[in-house]
Amino acid sequence: MTESQAGSSTSTALLTDHYELTMLQAALAAGTAGRRSVFELFPRRLPGGRRYGVVAGVGRALDAIEAFRFDQETLSALEGVVDDATLGWLADYRFSGDVWGYAEGDAYFPQSPLVIVESTFAEAVLLETVLLSVYNHDSAIASAASRMTLAAGERPCIEMGSRRTHEEAAVAAARAAYVAGFGSTSNLAARARYGVPSAGTSAHSFTLLHDTEEQAFRAQVSSLGKDTTLLVDTYDIAEAVRLGVEIAGPELGAVRIDSGDLGVLAVDVREQLDALGATDTHIIVTSDLDEYAIAALAASPVDGYGVGTQLVTGSGHPTCGFVYKLVAREGEDGTLVPVAKKSADKASVGGRKFALRRRNARGVAEAEVIGVGAAPTDDGDDRPLLVPLVRDGEIVGREPLADARRRHAKARAELPFTIQSMAKGDPAIPTIFV
Amino acid sequence: MTESQAGSSTSTALLTDHYELTMLQAALAAGTAGRRSVFELFPRRLPGGRRYGVVAGVGRALDAIEAFRFDQETLSALEGVVDDATLGWLADYRFSGDVWGYAEGDAYFPQSPLVIVESTFAEAVLLETVLLSVYNHDSAIASAASRMTLAAGERPCIEMGSRRTHEEAAVAAARAAYVAGFGSTSNLAARARYGVPSAGTSAHSFTLLHDTEEQAFRAQVSSLGKDTTLLVDTYDIAEAVRLGVEIAGPELGAVRIDSGDLGVLAVDVREQLDALGATDTHIIVTSDLDEYAIAALAASPVDGYGVGTQLVTGSGHPTCGFVYKLVAREGEDGTLVPVAKKSADKASVGGRKFALRRRNARGVAEAEVIGVGAAPTDDGDDRPLLVPLVRDGEIVGREPLADARRRHAKARAELPFTIQSMAKGDPAIPTIFV
Known part of the structure; x- marks a missing residue:
């Protein structure tokens, strides 16, 4: 049975x-x-x-x-x-x-x-x-999301917590976050059912699948376009940023940092991107963000916040x-x-x-x-x-x-x-x- | 649209x-x-x-x-x-x-x-x-539930948290709690989909619907049988317990206490039930229980725990x-x-x-x-x-x-x-x- x-x-x-x-x-x-x-x-x-x-x-x-x-x-x-x-x-x-x-x-x-x-x-x-x-x-x-979007000000928040909550709660969470000002979600069912804009590019597994980070980035840029978001912290961040701009040029959409001291790293990466001429390339940060972390990053050169666990669990x-x-x-x-x-x-x-x-x-x-x-x-x-x-x-x-x-x-x-x-x-x- | x-x-x-x-x-x-x-x-x-x-x-x-x-x-x-x-x-x-x-x-x-x-x-x-x-x-x-059933020892835990979580997460929560030793759930979909035993009797609204507590208790006992669980804290607990035994006799299944100092109330109610000859009538307690509250009630004359919010939210x-x-x-x-x-x-x-x-x-x-x-x-x-x-x-x-x-x-x-x-x-x- x-x-x-x-x-x-x-x-x-x-x-x-x-x-x-x-x-x-x-x-x-x-x-x-x-x-x-x-x-x-x-x-x-x-x-x-x-x-x-x-x-x-x-x-x-x-x-x-x-x-x-x-x-x-x-x-x-x-x-x-x-x-x-x-x-x-x-x-x-x-x-x-x-x-x-x-x-x-x-x-x-x-x-x-x-x-x-x-x-x-x-x-x-x-x-x-x-x-x-x-x-x-x-x-x-929505109550947690509203505090996050308030802390984020004009910078967009991206909902990406589906994996941390029940699979149907995830869809409702994406919808509620959108009501409270999030700009997009990773959740495809929320896109299909409620028309919430969805977004997303790649994970560490995609880089690791390939023989080198360069092969992974070339594969991504070639298929998804130069305005894609490259995940740059699988190995060495500075090297990944250099590689990303080399491959996509200054039209590179964004880089995502998913670990480490995000405030410090964002400054370093912004300087590096600017020095490489990629002044329009955005910096997206993720990694256990909540409204407090978002507020703490207000003075850092960050262009968007990806929020997962703390969003879908109501931030406490x-x-x-x-x-x-x-x-x-x-x-x-x-x-x-x-x-x-x-x-x-x-x-x-x-x-x-x-x-x-x-x-x-x-x-x-x-x-x-x-x-x-x-x-x-x-x-x-x-x-x-x-x-x-x-x-x-x-x-x-x-x-x-x-x-x-x-x-x-x-x-x-x-x-x-x-x-x-x-x-x-x-x-x-x-x-x-x- | x-x-x-x-x-x-x-x-x-x-x-x-x-x-x-x-x-x-x-x-x-x-x-x-x-x-x-x-x-x-x-x-x-x-x-x-x-x-x-x-x-x-x-x-x-x-x-x-x-x-x-x-x-x-x-x-x-x-x-x-x-x-x-x-x-x-x-x-x-x-x-x-x-x-x-x-x-x-x-x-x-x-x-x-x-x-x-x-x-x-x-x-x-x-x-x-x-x-x-x-x-x-x-x-x-399941991880939270297991701590609760461990704290409860031989006393049954009843899952009743559906209303505090997403409606589909509720069904999965009832299933997971059952795996971790809960004896039953309030959730009817968990019963239908997974065969988890379901249980439940009445809310304060049922008592308030009727002109008197006595009418409400008579309606419940008459329809659901003497082994039902009467909710006794809508007005005065001692009066409700007296009334419950008067109506159902010593075969009254259980009384539920949903507010107040549960440890103290359980002692009072047990004494009252015993004095009325209702020595087999159980005492079920509910009201924001978690594993700590359950452990704290171990020495109290409680026969079962109804757990809601803290179960479905993983107890922190x-x-x-x-x-x-x-x-x-x-x-x-x-x-x-x-x-x-x-x-x-x-x-x-x-x-x-x-x-x-x-x-x-x-x-x-x-x-x-x-x-x-x-x-x-x-x-x-x-x-x-x-x-x-x-x-x-x-x-x-x-x-x-x-x-x-x-x-x-x-x-x-x-x-x-x-x-x-x-x-x-x-x-x-x-x-x-x-």
Whole structure:
């Protein structure tokens, strides 16, 4: 017997915790499954020391909601998990409620109500796990990526962390990094699925495959063009740089340095390239970069940063810790009743929220304003943060990924100057409950 | 325009870095793509302070190799990445070489040659990214999971981290945790695909949905049976425990505590349950547990641990840092030549390796013995670590997941007693190059 090949269905319905289904069964039996309910997806706090977070995964979450169907293969997999009555109910499942959320690329702060799902309990509870998975992962990556692109300034960041994370997480990471300002990715599936520009040239193995570094460089330049990026640290960097310019001429696109003291090496290589007349040849550095290393290299003659491990692992914070809580549900009289658990260290705020980003007269964010009920009328300085994503089960929040990327740049530019510091600190703006 | 829905193909060929393809193009053009090559996947070191690592993902990697095909959809996505000659070569791609590797569930140490891929350069280089993704992720989870199950002793660990990681990484994490001794998972896709036992009962939202905790508990017990697990910390724990036993009787399966000082609460709840006659009712604790918290609860009357965030994020080490390096390739005379880069801080050891776990007369591991060339004949105490996984392109290393789980228990039991300490330290055994 070998591992099962089951689960090749494109349904997302099994990317779910067992207890969502058993809760459904119990609620169906008790007659409470149809109660109108409001769930909220939110962070209790930012990762320690972070000034802001970045919302990502919205587009993927909408895809996941749409594909959340219980086809025959999926239902078969649930035999033994729930009873026949529940399986029958699931066969007809299709989310028919409403979802509002922060738009992709926007910033978030402690308690920001990132997603609000309103439907029956049964319909909404089932989405808990997959929504949390998508948002917790993608936003962790985007939050780290945004700090990196902020530190990099005008210099491009290239996402190349696929090999350090789960193969599908890698695709989502490339997408999230792009939202947060990365210019390109090494990941080909992200190119194919989401149109993220892909880039890449060669590894040490390519040099080692050939009898000499010269043969390797000639092979690469000949096939990929003079504007290729040569990896120059397999043997001796100065010799490789000399060889690269000899072979490709001053039109050589770039050299990549992947080891050693990058700041020192970049200076040496820049001097050498300039002396050889290759003044337009770029220097790309890679090798365990994070936002701190990028900031440290700001004064070095570096033209681009390739970031891998630290990007795809969220630079120390691989998950956001978002939770999905019932905040209101239909009471006995048919009206929505705010609800909240009272657990010692995990209390939540009941009620259906609104959220605004308060800005001062110069357009600089001052506070994350959250309240229960209807938002006060926009006075022009307060920017409403919740947009419709799903209406009566129909996805209405899809947008080109480039829009999320532009939104992120704008939302980040609106934040106070304190976010420029990579040092740990308080959230850039306070969260105010009104 | 909305995000593309492309990439729904079940091929794994795009879960790959751009540069694998451009290297292929250049090597094809240079006539070096067909050189026989040996790549090795290995860790330079263990994560700081860890005593051992656990190999996981082997079965998933074999699935990924088998599905690594360039169908028409995949080839279309590569237009603009590589030239037509390369696309033509890819259309016929099928890995036809050999792969050896550490068996799934075994332990590993610094420099352990976890996977050896031997084929042409072209065939082997293409597998780099996806193999690293699978091994880096799954082994990071299994390595953390193994420390948790070691700390938990005979008490079961339940994997419930799906919501804290990418939705597909979640499935792989549940699988890897099972290999490393977890008893069950909340993840339904892991149940469907890999046969991992799934478990789960209810969340705070279920209690809050109902008008009273009593209604919620009655609904749950009535539908899911007396042996269900009731979540008792939505309001007042003592009252919830009293209510649970009143409703389900002493046959109540378990209560779950998800907040507060778990060690203290477990003592109180155990006393209360015993006083109510519910001496067989278990206490399950959850809430940001890791191996340290589990170890700290060893003396508390806890019957099982639900672990989420820290499991799926590798308990501080979300990736293993495995690399995939060319270690030997065909020279001009047709023989295999060891190769290695000389980069300042990333030197590698050339040559095709063997690996043995040296054990003393009592069967306790003493060293990870690695050498180049053929392994010395097994003298009975040295356990060979590399097993055939793929032969002439045919997958030969598949096995039931339960075998990997049993292997892990055995391999861990063979390690020195020092692994029992959760404190940071050196690898449990030294790596010796012979």
